Amino acid sequence: QLQLQESGPGLLKPSETLSLTCTxxxxxxxxxxxxxxxxxxxxxxxxxWIASHYYAAxxxxxxxxxxxxxxSVDTSKNHFSLRLRSVTAADTAxxxxxxxxxxxxxxxxxxxxxxxxxxxxxxxxxxxx
Amino acid sequence: DIQMTQxxxxxxxxxxxxxxxxxxxxxxxxxxxxxxQQKPGKTPKLLISAASTLETGVPARFSGSGxxxxxxxTISSLQPxxxxxxxxxxxxxxxxxxxxxxxxxx
Numbered sequence: 001q002l003q004l005q006e007s008g009p010g011l012l013k014p015s016e017t018l019s020l021t022c023t024x025x026x027x028x029x030x031x032x033x034x035x036x037x038x039x040x041x042x043x044x045x046x047x048x049w050i051a052s053h054y055y056a057a058x059x060x061x062x063x064x065x066x067x068x069x070x071x072s073v074d075t076s077k078n079h080f081s082l083r084l085r086s087v088t089a090a091d092t093a094x095x096x097x098x099x100x101x102x103x104x105x106x107x108x109x110x111x112x113x114x115x116x117x118x119x120x121x122x123x124x125x126x127x128x129x
Numbered sequence: 130d131i132q133m134t135q136x137x138x139x140x141x142x143x144x145x146x147x148x149x150x151x152x153x154x155x156x157x158x159x160x161x162x163x164x165x166q167q168k169p170g171k172t173p174k175l176l177i178s179a180a181s182t183l184e185t186g187v188p189a190r191f192s193g194s195g196x197x198x199x200x201x202x203t204i205s206s207l208q209p210x211x212x213x214x215x216x217x218x219x220x221x222x223x224x225x226x227x228x229x230x231x232x233x234x235x
Contacts, residue, residue, distance in 0.1 A: 046216065046226055046227070046228045046229045047165075047173065047216055047218075047226040047229075048226065049218075049223070049224040049225065049226065052224075060223060062223065063130065063223070064130075096172065096173075101178075103161075103220070112220065112221075112222055112223075113220060113223075113224055114161070114163075114178070114220045114224075115163050115175055115178045115218075115220070116163075116165075116173070116175060116218075116224075117175050117184075119172040119173060119174075120172070121172060122172060
């Protein structure tokens with residue numbers, strides 16, 4: 001059974017770098033044919049997609065966050081990570097990792113992220129001085 | 130970015146009611162539209178993909194329809210366990226979510 005578990009510091013100061021890890025069990029990130037994604041939800045607000053990564057291939061980023069975000073994968077630990085630089089109070093949110101299906105566009109060549117079908121429980125990150 | 134506008138933002142309904150939520154895309158997204166349910170304090174759950182495909186195990190009282198820019202999510206007979214916030218999400222190129230519809234019991 002697929003499970004995802006987020007981990008990382010819960011409190012950051014403005015201008016610091018947020019670093020979170022999502023450990024996947026029940027599937028291999030490097031051999032399963034899925035994207036792996038980060039999504040966040042500010043307290044009491046809606047969902048915001050951050051990025052989706054396909055191992056050793058494509059990464060798609062939310063344009064509003066792209067300049068500050070990096071996704072990486074550690075296959076030895078079967079986990080993927082999020083780094084978000086220069087955080088502010090606006091980055092305070094519950095951060096989820098998720099498995100992300102994909103589809104091919106009309107060219108039949110390019111993959112695009114589609115549905116988020118398995119989610120971690122989320123980790124709350126607060127940015128405060 | 131493709132903007133998704135959900136309506137209403139909240140609604141109250143009684144057990145047994147038919148509930149309808151709409152989602153409008155800022156441009157044609159074909160049928161690249163999902164619906165999620167998020168119960169209070171819980172993780173979002175994918176209910177419907179590709180506008181109308183019910184995920185495995187999701188009760189048949191849930192349904193989705195639409196294509197292009199206008200989509201509808203329906204609960205045919207509201208049950209107490211359906212109280213949640215519902216989100217649409219488009220995936221024509223980069224994913225974006227609607228702002229959510231909070232469903233409460235009347």
